[in-house]
Amino acid sequence: MFEARHSMDAPTTTPSADSGSDGGGGWFTPHTGPAPQPPTTGSGEEATQEEHRIPEPRQAPAAQQAQQPAPPRAAETPGPMAASARPAPTHASPDAILVRRTMEEIGPVADRVTSYFYALLFVRHPELRPLFPAAMDTQRDRLLKALLTAAEHVDNKDVLVAYLKNLGRGHRKYGTQADHYPAVGECLIAALTQYATTTWNAETEAAWVRTYTTISQVMIDAAAEDELRAPAWWMAEVVSHDLRTPDVAVVTVRPDQPYPFLAGQYTTLETPWWPRIWRHYSFASAPRSDGLLSFHVKAVPAGWVSNALVHRARPGDVLRLGPPAGSMTVDHTTDSGLLCLGGGTGIAPIKALVEDVAEHGDRRSVEVFYGARTNHDLYDIDTMLRLSQSHAWLSVRPIVDQQAHLQLPDAVREYGPWNEYDAYLSGPPGMIRSSIDTLRRIGIPGSRIRHDSVEDLVAAAD
Numbered sequence: 001m002f003e004a005r006h007s008m009d010a011p012t013t014t015p016s017a018d019s020g021s022d023g024g025g026g027w028f029t030p031h032t033g034p035a036p037q038p039p040t041t042g043s044g045e046e047a048t049q050e051e052h053r054i055p056e057p058r059q060a061p062a063a064q065q066a067q068q069p070a071p072p073r074a075a076e077t078p079g080p081m082a083a084s085a086r087p088a089p090t091h092a093s094p095d096a097i098l099v100r101r102t103m104e105e106i107g108p109v110a111d112r113v114t115s116y117f118y119a120l121l122f123v124r125h126p127e128l129r130p131l132f133p134a135a136m137d138t139q140r141d142r143l144l145k146a147l148l149t150a151a152e153h154v155d156n157k158d159v160l161v162a163y164l165k166n167l168g169r170g171h172r173k174y175g176t177q178a179d180h181y182p183a184v185g186e187c188l189i190a191a192l193t194q195y196a197t198t199t200w201n202a203e204t205e206a207a208w209v210r211t212y213t214t215i216s217q218v219m220i221d222a223a224a225e226d227e228l229r230a231p232a233w234w235m236a237e238v239v240s241h242d243l244r245t246p247d248v249a250v251v252t253v254r255p256d257q258p259y260p261f262l263a264g265q266y267t268t269l270e271t272p273w274w275p276r277i278w279r280h281y282s283f284a285s286a287p288r289s290d291g292l293l294s295f296h297v298k299a300v301p302a303g304w305v306s307n308a309l310v311h312r313a314r315p316g317d318v319l320r321l322g323p324p325a326g327s328m329t330v331d332h333t334t335d336s337g338l339l340c341l342g343g344g345t346g347i348a349p350i351k352a353l354v355e356d357v358a359e360h361g362d363r364r365s366v367e368v369f370y371g372a373r374t375n376h377d378l379y380d381i382d383t384m385l386r387l388s389q390s391h392a393w394l395s396v397r398p399i400v401d402q403q404a405h406l407q408l409p410d411a412v413r414e415y416g417p418w419n420e421y422d423a424y425l426s427g428p429p430g431m432i433r434s435s436i437d438t439l440r441r442i443g444i445p446g447s448r449i450r451h452d453s454v455e456d457l458v459a460a461a462d
Ligand SMILES: NC(=O)C1=CN([C@@H]2O[C@H](COP(=O)(O)OP(=O)(O)OC[C@H]3O[C@@H](n4cnc5c(N)ncnc54)[C@H](O)[C@@H]3O)[C@@H](O)[C@H]2O)C=CC1
Pocket: 001, 002, 003, 004, 005, 280, 281, 282, 283, 295, 296, 297, 298, 342, 343, 344, 345, 346, 347, 348, 349, 370, 371, 372, 373, 377, 399, 401, 407, 408, 409, 426, 427, 428, 429, 430, 431, 434, 435, 457, 461
């Protein structure tokens, strides 16, 4: 997906990271087994400090997990923000109310909470420091994002559990182990205790402990299950590097073992030059019979990874890839048309979606609007036009800001009607936001608009 999306996701663990589960209060049905169960205090029940300690995680019973059919990996990876339509909880659970109250209080001092948390973690657990990148700036933001996500989705079990499973799997590549989670949880609680001084009390602490315990258990179980069927990461050799403009390259790699994914998904990628710094890029093609994977990379100012990939990477270099993720995939159970907006290098997953429809033999209408600032920036227009010449159901319209005197989302209004279409958005965060507004204004419901996380796009732009 992109180097943006999803951001520097380094090892973590905080609800942060990306969010939660459901404890005694509600959103998670505890597994059977020897796992220590979270305390089941209700909203008004006061728990002791001892009860509030982060319990040791239960190791997932591998044998039991092995018997479960492994669902296709791609289907499990919707991020909570992957689609614009998220069902809102109808009422908040007592834990959700307490967690959100804490979040509101620490919001204005989020930077300090985050710094304090990491300082504490690395002082108390220096053995965890090597799991994180040398420069922690982006990581700090990631923690806050994860906290907010957990709070926001604390009652939304389905979305949250899917998100956490994805997160747990994704953390394998950092070397995160089950026994790291209590350390992180204790530092998180300590940081919240320090800064949420007005709202913090035993009841709130119990709510956070329950929330964090269930969050970490979902992640640990997902990682253990994943271990049975997939590597923690893939090594991938660069086999071609095509500089399309002075700052955009199409990089093609050969993974060291089969890499299953769906068109429209993205991966995380680490270069040998910036160890432990991972960035997101979408697959620019549907799965290929030769197993090769391509990415469109734009070097952005101060972008360590993107500049390395565009200006330094050459055939023979070896990258590391995390697991595939993302839910911006084609729903082959319907025959709705696809309205695709690809801005800049955001055209990469759109091209993969088009190839997916073509390979599936569907005859669904696919309308692609390909936006760029200048003609020169339409670096993949030849490929897209070639595809449209081969497929009568596909139309491709380049929208160049300078010529059209309007931006990509506005151009879509001039065509349509779009009521029989599902929309797929890919590009810079501002484009995603304004496209959502525009599409909703012209009557496309949020449930039919798909895109990757805008928050991650902002955070990972590097
Ligand atoms: N490389 C990849 O695999 C993927 C990249 N992305 C994201 O796509 C972006 C691509 O960046 P660039 O190529 O520099 O794109 P860009 O900044 O040149 O913009 C591309 C298009 O989006 C439109 N646009 C930009 N901001 C807008 C706004 N606020 N409102 C309406 N329209 C707007 C522009 O008018 C232009 O048509 C990056 O943010 C990247 O993270 C997204 C998905 C995949």
